[in-house]
Amino acid sequence: MELQEIDSGFADSSRPLAIIGGGFSGTLTAIHLSRRLPATPVILFEETGVAGPGLAYQVASASARLNVPAGRMSAFQDQPDHFLQFARRCFDKASNSRDFLPRSVYGDYLKECLSEARAVNPSLRVDGRRVVDITGSDENGSARLLLDDQSTFAAALVVLATGNQDSAFASSVWASHTLPARDPRSLDRVEHGQDVLIIGSGLTMMDTVAELNRRGNVGAIHVVSRNALLPQPYAPAAILSAPDLDYLPDSNLRRSVRMFRRAIREHEAKGGDWRDLFASLRPSTPSLWQELSQKDRGRFLRFFSPFWEIHRHQCAPETHAIVLELINSGKLRIQKGTIVSVEPGENHKRLGLAARSHNEATRWLEADHILDATGPARDLESIRHPLIRNLLRRGFLKPDTHRLGAETSVDYRSIGRGGQVSKWLYVIGPMLRPRFFEATAVAELRLHAAALASKIESAVNDRMADESPNQIPIHAET
Numbered sequence: 001m002e003l004q005e006i007d008s009g010f011a012d013s014s015r016p017l018a019i020i021g022g023g024f025s026g027t028l029t030a031i032h033l034s035r036r037l038p039a040t041p042v043i044l045f046e047e048t049g050v051a052g053p054g055l056a057y058q059v060a061s062a063s064a065r066l067n068v069p070a071g072r073m074s075a076f077q078d079q080p081d082h083f084l085q086f087a088r089r090c091f092d093k094a095s096n097s098r099d100f101l102p103r104s105v106y107g108d109y110l111k112e113c114l115s116e117a118r119a120v121n122p123s124l125r126v127d128g129r130r131v132v133d134i135t136g137s138d139e140n141g142s143a144r145l146l147l148d149d150q151s152t153f154a155a156a157l158v159v160l161a162t163g164n165q166d167s168a169f170a171s172s173v174w175a176s177h178t179l180p181a182r183d184p185r186s187l188d189r190v191e192h193g194q195d196v197l198i199i200g201s202g203l204t205m206m207d208t209v210a211e212l213n214r215r216g217n218v219g220a221i222h223v224v225s226r227n228a229l230l231p232q233p234y235a236p237a238a239i240l241s242a243p244d245l246d247y248l249p250d251s252n253l254r255r256s257v258r259m260f261r262r263a264i265r266e267h268e269a270k271g272g273d274w275r276d277l278f279a280s281l282r283p284s285t286p287s288l289w290q291e292l293s294q295k296d297r298g299r300f301l302r303f304f305s306p307f308w309e310i311h312r313h314q315c316a317p318e319t320h321a322i323v324l325e326l327i328n329s330g331k332l333r334i335q336k337g338t339i340v341s342v343e344p345g346e347n348h349k350r351l352g353l354a355a356r357s358h359n360e361a362t363r364w365l366e367a368d369h370i371l372d373a374t375g376p377a378r379d380l381e382s383i384r385h386p387l388i389r390n391l392l393r394r395g396f397l398k399p400d401t402h403r404l405g406a407e408t409s410v411d412y413r414s415i416g417r418g419g420q421v422s423k424w425l426y427v428i429g430p431m432l433r434p435r436f437f438e439a440t441a442v443a444e445l446r447l448h449a450a451a452l453a454s455k456i457e458s459a460v461n462d463r464m465a466d467e468s469p470n471q472i473p474i475h476a477e478t
């Protein structure tokens, strides 16, 4: 098919910067870039047509709450009350910094941040098309985006902010017998008194149960997961002084974990809360992760990360209370196990869990609907989005050894299949996990977005200086 070249509307020397994905990460990066490079056009591609909310904050149901209180959800670290002020102005003037507000309010907040940035800087534009491929060139350092209407778009640099894609279970052979728990239409299919089986026991399951409970029509709820661990309820953490990490044995994971557990026990014995220690360790998590050997990273992921995740990523206390109440009343049962089959029955669906011993047979659970609440996939190879598949195929993107996301350099550039650091492709969002480990929540992503914009500003200025060797660059010191 003949490709149509779209004129980006800008002269060659000022080719736009393209950001693919208008969720939290892409939107924040666009805002910071348009502040830092006001004369450079920035195009934010968002396939849903609405930039800002992304997957996490586009929900309409009021039962879908943020997992973090309003006072800690500002998009800008240097303006801690920025979100709270928006909530008081546009949602409820009695909003408190400790409130767990609806996620849709946060989506509206991001839309407003973006429209304010666009009012100040008209060179920031949103494009509602889906990017399906990129043909790049590291020789001349530019990229050509292929869009879903078959047109192409030339960009000086590309930021990949495609975020949370398919669920971890979506690539399994049984996925067709399940419904995505995140999609409200799946819950619409649950009729009065029907039983539901939920795969996954993390934050997505908690949200799903809260919404089913709000609708009030569900029968029994079965939850199955590999570890059957529930996220812990949020409580404010006391501010402790940053932990002295020098005492931690270099890359000896087992001893480090033992020392951390002992520190928690001692802190609790003095009346403290385990959350205080998790909070004090959080800023150091990336450096601790980077110091671990590959072997210890693998061990951490296998043996400790399920425990780490449920303590680190806590949920709204209201949601936790609903789930506990359903467990105590016997309406919700959680089972630990490995799924060995999912089958459509005559009237029901059934799910098989691996036998726990040689004498035991497969354990079968039945329900009217099976909901997939396994959360976003981390392994790039399991993602079906054509853009990710094409970037992997072309070798512009490379999964890390532990399948947590994409390999990147210290300045957020993608590291390709051959180990080369890209001149034009940058990465932001949960795909940064292999380098930073913590790259999921707003508190980290807002820092990454600001830092990435600063790196891109330097790269653009350097390029301009290279292109006009006889001119003194604007940022040069005299």
Ligand SMILES: Cc1cc2nc3c(=O)[nH]c(=O)nc-3n(C[C@H](O)[C@H](O)[C@H](O)COP(=O)(O)OP(=O)(O)OC[C@H]3O[C@@H](n4cnc5c(N)ncnc54)[C@H](O)[C@@H]3O)c2cc1C
Pocket: 020, 021, 022, 023, 024, 025, 026, 027, 045, 046, 047, 048, 053, 054, 055, 056, 057, 065, 066, 067, 068, 129, 130, 131, 132, 161, 162, 163, 164, 165, 385, 387, 428, 429, 430, 440, 441, 442, 443, 445
């Ligand atoms: C349900 C949920 C609740 C959460 N709640 C909290 C919370 O309360 N507090 C907190 O701190 N963190 C929370 N998080 C963490 C959350 O991951 C981040 O805050 C944030 O959503 C990540 O943003 P992102 O832009 O990287 O990804 P996403 O939000 O997934 O956005 C990616 C965007 O890219 C678009 N896109 C993808 N591919 C293309 C393409 N090829 N072309 C065009 N557009 C494309 C998608 O349509 C999507 O809008 C939550 C996460 C989830 C999933």
